[in-house]
Amino acid sequence: DAGITQSPRHKVTETGTPVTLRCxxxxxxxxxxxxxxxxxxxxxLIHYSYGVKDTDKGEVSDGYSVSRSKTExxxxxxxxxxxxxxxxxxCAISESSKTEAFFGQGTRLTVV
Amino acid sequence: xxxxxxxxxxxxxxxxxxxxMNCSYKTSINNLQWxxxxxxxGLVHLILIRSNEREKHSGRLRVTLxxxxxxxxxxxxxxxxxxxxxYFCANRETSGSRLTFxxxxxxxxxx
Numbered sequence: 001d002a003g004i005t006q007s008p009r010h011k012v013t014e015t016g017t018p019v020t021l022r023c024x025x026x027x028x029x030x031x032x033x034x035x036x037x038x039x040x041x042x043x044x045l046i047h048y049s050y051g052v053k054d055t056d057k058g059e060v061s062d063g064y065s066v067s068r069s070k071t072e073x074x075x076x077x078x079x080x081x082x083x084x085x086x087x088x089x090x091c092a093i094s095e096s097s098k099t100e101a102f103f104g105q106g107t108r109l110t111v112v
Numbered sequence: 113x114x115x116x117x118x119x120x121x122x123x124x125x126x127x128x129x130x131x132x133m134n135c136s137y138k139t140s141i142n143n144l145q146w147x148x149x150x151x152x153x154g155l156v157h158l159i160l161i162r163s164n165e166r167e168k169h170s171g172r173l174r175v176t177l178x179x180x181x182x183x184x185x186x187x188x189x190x191x192x193x194x195x196x197x198x199y200f201c202a203n204r205e206t207s208g209s210r211l212t213f214x215x216x217x218x219x220x221x222x223x
Binding site: 031033035040041042043044045048050056058059090092094096097098099100101102103104105106 | 145
């Protein structure tokens with residue numbers, strides 16, 4: 001399995017609090033992605049990174065920010081969590097634009 | 113939305129039958145990829161087809177790509193109960209960075 005770890009795996013938080021999810025890789029892959037998965041919507045891209053400090057928005061980026069200060073870590077922050085951000089969050093990595101992506105096991109986030 | 117579409121949303125077949133899933137996308141692509149997800153798990157890569165390829169095989173999997181129609185299909189031959197899962201297509205834009213997924217097809221293979 002590709003060396004990709006998401007933490008935490010489960011989290012319950014209150015509306016209005018900030019939350020940070022971490023994706024850590026040991027593969028030295030250039031690309032990293034954050035997706036959310038909700039019933040009926042498949043996987044939707046939140047933010048992605050194509051290098052250290054190089055990030056861009058995906059299709060559902062409102063309310064989320066990211067940072068990548070090191071190759072191995074890609075952080076997703078919910079600035080002020082809302083119930084609509086209750087979801088399963090997946091991180092993925094990819095070595096290049098010509099290769100497949102490898103996924104973490106997911107983080108189940110519940111905002112109450 | 114830049115998401116592609118997958119069709120059908122759900123497919124139920126008997127063991128031994130073939131399963132075909134279709135995917136459409138909206139942008140110019142570098143490659144198209146298919147993934148599988150078992151319930152409660154992360155996605156696992158199945159096969160990648162480049163924009164200059166029209167067909168690719170891997171074991172019981174056959175993928176086709178028609179860039180003029182912006183569509184792809186995944187065929188699983190001689191299906192097994194263990195093939196029961198959700199299947200997603202993902203397209204890699206020509207720019208190379210963004211990887212966009214479709215909404216998935218839930219395949220159920222009945223023993």
